[in-house]
Amino acid sequence: MATLVKKFGGSSVATPEKMHGIVDRILRERQPDDRIVLVVSAMGDHTDDLLTLAAKVNPEMPKRELDMLLATGEQVSIALMASAFCAKGQPAVSFTGAQAGIKTNDKHSKASILDVQACQVKQALDEGKIVIVAGFQGITDLGQITTLGRGGSDTTAVAIAAGLKADMCDIYTDVDGVYTADPRIVPGAQKLDEITFVEMLELARLGAGVMQPRAVEYGEHNGVAIHVRSTFNDVPGTIIREEYTVQEKNFVIRGVAHDTNVAKIAVRGVSDEPGIAYKIFSALAEANIDVDMIVQSASATDHKNDILFTVTQTDMVEAMSVIESLKETMHFDKADIEVNVAKVSIVGAGMLGSPGIAAGMFGALAKANVNIDVISTSEISVSCLVPEKDVKTAVNAIHEHFFPEGAK
Numbered sequence: 001m002a003t004l005v006k007k008f009g010g011s012s013v014a015t016p017e018k019m020h021g022i023v024d025r026i027l028r029e030r031q032p033d034d035r036i037v038l039v040v041s042a043m044g045d046h047t048d049d050l051l052t053l054a055a056k057v058n059p060e061m062p063k064r065e066l067d068m069l070l071a072t073g074e075q076v077s078i079a080l081m082a083s084a085f086c087a088k089g090q091p092a093v094s095f096t097g098a099q100a101g102i103k104t105n106d107k108h109s110k111a112s113i114l115d116v117q118a119c120q121v122k123q124a125l126d127e128g129k130i131v132i133v134a135g136f137q138g139i140t141d142l143g144q145i146t147t148l149g150r151g152g153s154d155t156t157a158v159a160i161a162a163g164l165k166a167d168m169c170d171i172y173t174d175v176d177g178v179y180t181a182d183p184r185i186v187p188g189a190q191k192l193d194e195i196t197f198v199e200m201l202e203l204a205r206l207g208a209g210v211m212q213p214r215a216v217e218y219g220e221h222n223g224v225a226i227h228v229r230s231t232f233n234d235v236p237g238t239i240i241r242e243e244y245t246v247q248e249k250n251f252v253i254r255g256v257a258h259d260t261n262v263a264k265i266a267v268r269g270v271s272d273e274p275g276i277a278y279k280i281f282s283a284l285a286e287a288n289i290d291v292d293m294i295v296q297s298a299s300a301t302d303h304k305n306d307i308l309f310t311v312t313q314t315d316m317v318e319a320m321s322v323i324e325s326l327k328e329t330m331h332f333d334k335a336d337i338e339v340n341v342a343k344v345s346i347v348g349a350g351m352l353g354s355p356g357i358a359a360g361m362f363g364a365l366a367k368a369n370v371n372i373d374v375i376s377t378s379e380i381s382v383s384c385l386v387p388e389k390d391v392k393t394a395v396n397a398i399h400e401h402f403f404p405e406g407a408k
């Protein structure tokens with residue numbers, strides 16, 4: 001008897017026909033004793049449509065109300081999916097995040113899962129039902145509905161899998177697995193049979209939208225076996241695991257990621273004195289805004305600095321208002337924002353002991369005539385901020401350098 005959690009993203013459940021396709025596949029593939037939980041996203045572009053609607057009513061919609069609105073998207077798909085199973089004679093029941101016991105903190109729009117109390121889910125499984133859980137949403141201690149950030153259904157699935165001690169968490173999507181780059185941008189991208197949690201987390205964090213970073217993190221901390229695979233065929237996908245099983249391969253770079261949801265904010269003319277960076281970044285942290293690249297450039301003459309950093313475009317309006325609010329207590333000349341930028345990154349645990357990797361990336365960009373703005377590094381990644389118009393050229397040039405045709 002296996003407990004299996006299967007997550008289907010928006011494009012996988014976009015139409016009634018696709019929903020019936022999923023039902024047929026699950027009923028065909030399952031073993032008699034399998035306990036099956038499906039986690040589903042909102043249908044197709046429903047979440048984007050709700051966001052557009054929200055912006056028309058109030059461009060600065062209170063986050064609590066936005067969560068109320070966005071959580072309805074997943075509620076549509078769970079009810080339809082459960083009904084699709086019932087139409088084929090298979091008992092099934094749908095649960096919202098709250099009913100499935102997804103307990104979160106109160107950070108509306110990017111809440112974190114604190115606990116999973118899946119008693120209703122377990123009971124329904126005991127009764128022989130297939131359980132359909134709404135992804136992307138949870139509930140606080142005080143009964144407030146929250147959402148988990150874009151792509152959050154991945155995290156719901158991994159958390160449910162951890163809560164049920166599932167044997168496998170399948171992330172079904174519209175590509176065959178995790179590739180060496182986004183296959184929609186790089187035609188020659190290669191599918192990876194396996195990838196470590198650490199590398200997948202870094203790729204996801206740097207923009208590889210195939211998995212939400214928090215899902216990978218949750219999987220790693222709770223030892224959940226994750227298989228990223230296609231909804232539309234049976235080809236084996238990519239297994240995310242602790243360590244590689246293929247020892248003889250000496251992987252250096254595992255993938256190239258890109259992210260266009262980036263805004264660069266510059267706070268110009270801040271005093272060159274202790275405590276300034278602390279003031280800026282603690283205020284941003286207080287507002288729950290993730291800051292990514294940070295650069296300080298000093299002016300030799302007037303004891304003033306420019307502090308540049310990047311945030312997601314989703315957070316940029318709030319970040320700018322945090323910066324403006326600091327004007328009362330901290331002097332600076334001005335703050336400006338640039339949105340026509342993108343981040344390209346290479347990721348691989350093997351780069352640790354391989355000098356010249358960063359130079360290879362910069363060389364590829366130079367050859368492609370792409371100008372680099374900010375550079376940042378971690379132990380297993382190098383990232384460059386480039387003009388947004390050049391992102392496709394940049395990703396392809398870097399991919400070509402590290403993954404020449406035919407190599408894997």
Ligand code: ADP
Pocket residue numbers: 008009010011012041151172173174175177178179180181182183184207208209210211255
């Ligand atoms: P879902 O709706 O199933 O959650 P997403 O759109 O969130 O699907 O994620 C799948 C998409 O992730 C793919 O269509 C692909 O364009 C994108 N993607 C970005 N980077 C990668 C990568 N390295 N490997 C595979 N897919 C990637």
Ligand code: ASP
Pocket residue numbers: 009010041042047048073135136149150151152153154
């Ligand atoms: N529906 C949400 C989104 O579009 C959550 C998800 O798809 O994972 O981001």
Ligand code: MG
Pocket residue numbers: 009151154209210211212
């Ligand atoms: Mg997704």
